[in-house]
Amino acid sequence: MHSGPINRATTNGDHTVLSVLAYDYPPEKLSIYLSDDGGSVFTFYALFEASHFSKNWLPYCKKYKVEPRSPAAYFRSMPKPFDATHSSHLASIKKLYEEMRNRVETATNLCQIPEEVRDQHKGFSIWDDGYTSKHDHDTILKILVDGRNKEAVDVEGYRLPTLVYLAREKRPQYLHNFKAGAMNSLLRVSSEISNGAVILNVDCDMYSNNSQSIRDALCFFMDEKKSQDIGFVQFPQNFENTTKNDIYGSTLQVISQVEFHVWMA
Ligand SMILES: O=c1ccn([C@@H]2O[C@H](COP(=O)(O)OP(=O)(O)O[C@H]3O[C@H](CO)[C@@H](O)[C@H](O)[C@H]3O)[C@@H](O)[C@H]2O)c(=O)[nH]1
């Protein structure tokens, strides 16, 4: 996952993180890496908060078969509860989410992480010493959730995926090659931690809108006849807030409404 140098990514990245943490896939086989090219303590804080919220969000998604699994997108879709228990569960998880968003937004707006939060993770202190600017700093690597640890569980006791924060080393005199450079760093770092055989790349300004995406992609890679010829699988993108006339064809209407509709029917 890539968080760019833009502040927007700082405050919205939790959509992406939570939607991919909540994939319907065995958590012990899933490791999520966030690359922060903005090198921002507020992105680290947002990820820290998302990791706590995920302990409630993941079991909720599993229990009620939530789609999509970005909390913001899910609440926006006005979900209809199945029964009274679900209704109260929905209200409480929505409240938890909104409180979390408020804490992150307040900290970002005030440019300050509350003292009691800083005390919860020594990672925050990195930004106090040895950090000059987002263009000039050592590698910042923090494993927020270590999936190998049997105590890393959600509120229902299910294991959690590994969750890692990375701001690669930057020096002003070197080119860092934008997203491609970030991906190279992610490859090197992840090969030491989880060394997964398959990598899924998600931009931080979007979320995964289907919890089955990993399994879908793996079907291509594991296809008995075709897999030898397949190097990568590209998911189609759905755009929000496009203009009515959609002059750039961003919503890919033919593909998503005609071809995929037929394909999935
Ligand atoms: O120095 C940078 C610049 C960008 N990014 C990340 O790269 C991704 C794509 O950047 P974005 O600004 O969203 O570019 P778009 O034009 O919206 O992205 C489209 O075009 C890019 C190539 O031009 C592709 O890499 C993207 O996947 C595709 O969605 C984002 O997650 C960024 O955070 C970095 O990690 N470091």
Ligand SMILES: [Mn+2]
């Ligand atoms: Mn983009």
